[in-house]
Every structure is written in structure tokens, then in C-alpha cells.
Amino acid sequence: MRALVCKSFGPVEELTIAERETAPLKPNEVKLDIRAAGVNFPDALMVAGKYQVQPDLPFIPGGECAGIISELGSEVRGFNIGDRVIAMPGLAAFAEQVNVDHKLLMPMPEQLDFVQAAGFCITYATSYYAFKQRAQLKEGETLVVLGAAGGVGVTAIQLGKIMGARVIACASSDEKLGFCREIGADEVINYSTENLKDRIRELTDGKGADVIYDPVGGDFTEAAYRSIAWGGRYLVIGFAAGDIPKLPLNLPLLKAGDILGIFWGGWAARDPKGNMQNFSELLQLVADGKLNPLTTEVFPLEEFTQAFAAITERRARGKVILSMEN
Template sequence: MRALVCEAFGPIENLKVRDWQLPALKPNEVRLEVHAAGVNFPDGLMVQGKYQVKPAMPFVAGGECAGIIREVGESVKGFKVGDRVIAMPGLAAFAEVVNVDHKLLMPMPAELDFQQAAGFCITYATSYYAFKQRAQLKEGETLVVLGAAGGVGVTAIQLGKLMGARVIACASTDEKLAFCRDLGADETINYSRENLKDRIRELTDGKGADVIYDPVGGDFSEQAYRSIAWGGRYLVIGFAAGDIPSLPLNLPLLKAGDILGIYWGGWAARDPKANMQNFSELLGFVQQGRLQPLTTEVYDLSDFTRAFAAINERRAKGRVVLTMGQNQD
């Protein structure tokens, strides 16, 4: 079978699409025919050796995918051959076939196609955990989303609105901000030509933002924090800008503000029951028609460099997925 293989840490362009031999199926695993796999910013960091997890070489990256079960291990319960599922293998999703522990599977709702389902887990789970468990976002609060047109930013807009927040979307171009308004953002800020701190203060009548969602880092983090409301919560999601900011600690002191790290994967491993409850609620939103997962960029596995470039160059609006050539219906 074809897989996207990392043979040594280095540039994404060094990855190779080549034949890959799967290990024998374990009793607790299913063999999944992958139809699509979500591409996430940490995937690029991992193959470059810049992520906190460094797999042994060689390895196949990719943390989430969707497909059809083709074989089940002898101890697997609740799933059967032919089931359409969403999977969170953590690694090895960028392949035509992957072995996955059955505890890392969820039934795929009929409301989703494979491309939507493939990009559902990591970004929506991250944002929901950030808002529900960490920030405890409340109806009527003001939520500021940096990098709002990107993969996680889109989920923050959608879930923020679903949870009753007033959402201010921040991005670098008017085109991206128009996209955010179409998703439901109440207000927008172009931080390439507007002062982020001043505009947030203006749009909140001087109060500031109750919750700030920051997957970008870099130069805008301090500006954003200086606009936070008394008792506000600042969510550290990641550093897509490349630079990890340094924040003067007198700012959270003066604002009685919180700085909350969002490491969904670490939390999910420590509290799998609560994590699965979150997924149950998210899938419920989909089935109720309250949440429509958005995939805007789709590439074949062989075109992986363009898929990663769309994310790393911050051009993507919404989720990016790789397809494996199977029928996507």
C-alpha cells in the first residue's frame, strides 16, 4: 500500500510516497481503509523534528482520518467490517490503510462525507476542550479569535457562536475576514492594517475581550492580551507565526487574567472518558444540524507538499485534507 513516509527529520519536501508494510493486526485493532486524512500544523512540525513527540524512524505521520473497516481483531467490540468510522490513530493516517485501536474510533455520522469526517477530530476537539473545560466560555461573552480563517480558527468561530458568544474574528486579509463573516463572526479586525489592541477595545466599548483564542503567537499575542477584560482568559493554542512570544507577567497581574495552555492530546490521554463525552456532544451538534464541519482544501496523497504549504504559509481557509484515491462518497 502507499503511505507518506518520513525517513529522517527534515524538510517536508523530503517525505516520500512509497510502499509501506503494515504490522500484523492486534486483537484490539481494526484495519481501516483510509479515504481521507486531516492535515494539521503539528504534522509538519513532527516530520521536521520540531514537535514534542519524536517517533522512531521511519514513520508515517498523520493523526486523524476517516474510512471503512476492512478487518477486525478478535477482541474488538462495537465495530464490524464495512463500518464507516472516524479514527484518531495519532500516527500513520497518511496511508491507504492503517491499523487502529478500536478505542480510538467513532462511528461516522451519515451527515458527513469522508473529507469532512477526516478533518473533524483534532481541530474541533481542541477548540471544544479549550472553551468547555479550560475557559468555561459563557453565553454572551466576547470571544476574540486570532488566525480566524485557519483550520483551528474556523472551528473556534463555529463553536464560539454555537455556545452563544459574540465572536470577533481577526485575520491578515479582507478576503479571509469576509470568509469569517460568512461563518458567523459578529465583528472582524484586519490586524495587518489595524491596531489589534485598540480595535478590540473599541469593539467591546472599552471592556476588553472575555476570552482570547490564539493559535498564532508572534507579534500579536501581547497586543491581544493588553486588550483582555478583567478576569479574562487567554488560550494558548499554538504558534503558527513561528515565534513563541514573551509576555510581561505584570499584564495578567493587572488584569487578574488567566493564561491557559491548550494541549488537547495530553488531556485526552489523561481523561479519556471526558474526551469521549466531548466527542459525543460534538457529533450530536452535527447530527442536529447545529455544526457543519468545513473542509475547503483537498489534495491527493501524492500532492502532499501543496497541502502542507497551504497550512504553513497560512493560506488555507478552513480544513486541509489528503485523499487516498478511494471513492469519497
């Protein structure tokens, strides 16, 4: 099989496409013929050796994918050869095949194609966990989304609207903000040309934002937090800007505000039942026609550098996908 291989930590340009043998199938695993895989910002960090987890070298990156089961381990129940499934292998998804523990599989809803399904797990699971378990987002509250046109930002807009929030999308260009309005944002802020703190205060009649969703970090974190409402919740998703900001602790004191870390993978490992319940609810939203996963950028495996660049250069509008189908 062809696979995208990381032989040493460094820039994504040093990754190579190589022929690799799949490992022998364990009794609890299925062999999955991958049709598409989701590309996420942590994948770039992992390849660079800057993620919380550093796999042994060499390794195949990629944490989520969708495909067709081609072989079953002896202990696998509930799945059959030929089933279309969504998988969360954690690693090795940027390849034509992967062996996956059957507990990390979900049946693909018939409403989704492989491209949509491949990008469903990590971003939607992150945002849903952030809103449901951590922020406990309530109907009628105001939600501010930074980096709103990116992969996780799009899911935050969609899920925020489904949960009844008023969504203010923040991004760096009018083009991105137009896209945010198309997918449901109620208000938009261009933080390249507008004062973020002042505009959030204006759009909330001085009250401030109840929940702020921040996958960007960098220069806008403090300005955003200064606009938070009394008792507001600030969700730390990641640091796509590259810089990890420092926040004066008098700000949460004065606002009685919370700063909540969102490490979905860590929570899912500790509460697998809660995680699968979240996925069940998300898949039901898809089945009911309330949620339509968006994938706006699809690249063949050979164009992996362009796929990564769309994320690391923050040009992507929605989810980025690598396709294994030529």
C-alpha cells in the same frame, strides 16, 4: 499500500510516497481502509523534528482520518467490517491503510462525507476542550479569535457561536475576514492594517475581550493580551507564526487575567472518558444540524507538499485534507 514516509527529520519536501506493508493486526485493533486524512500544523512540526513528541524513524505522519473497516481483531466489539468510522491513530494516517485500536474509533455520522469526517477530530476537539473545560466560555461573552480563517480558527468561530459568544475574528487579509463573516463571525479585525489592541477595545466599548483564542503567537500576542477584559482568559493554542512570544507578567496581574495552555492530546490521554464525552457532544451537534464541519482545501496524496504549504504558509481557509481516493 501507499504511504507518505518520513525517513529523516526535515522539510516536508523530503517526504516520500512508498509502498509499505501493514503490520499484523493485534487483537484490539481494526484495519481501516483510509479514504481521507486531516492535515494539521503539528504534523509539519513532527516531520521537522520540532514537535513535543518525536517518533522513531522512519514513520508515517498523520493523526486523524476517516475510512471503512476492512478487518477486525479478535477482541474488537461494537464495530463490523464495512463500518464507516472516524479514527484518531495519532500516527500513520497519511496512508491507504492503518491499524487502529478500536477505542480510538467513532462511528461516522451519516451527515458527513469522508472528507468532512477526516478533518473533524483534532481541530474541533481542541477548540471544544479549550472553551468547555479550560475557558468555561459563557453565553454572551466576547470571544476574540486570532488566525481565524485557519483550521482551528474556523472551529473556534463555529463553536463560539454555538455556545452563545459574540465572536470577533482576526486575520491578515480582507479576503480571509470575508470568509470569517460567511461562517458566522460578528465582527472582524484585519491585524495587518489595523491596531489590534485598539480595535478590540473599540469593538467591546472599552471592556475588552472575555476570552482570546490564539493559535498564532508571534507579534500579536502581547497586543491582544493588552486588550483583555478584567478576569479574562487567554487560550494558548499554538505558534503558527513560528515565534514563541514572551509576555510581561505584570499584564495578567493588572487584569486579574488567566493564561491557559491548551494541549488537547495531553488532556485526552489523561481523561479519556471526558474526551469521549466531548466527542459525543460534538457528534450530537452534527446530528442535530447545528455544526457543519468545513473542509475547504482537498489534495490528493501525491500533492502533499501543496497541502502542507497551505498550512505552514497560513494560506488555508479552514481545514486541509489529503484524499486517498483517486
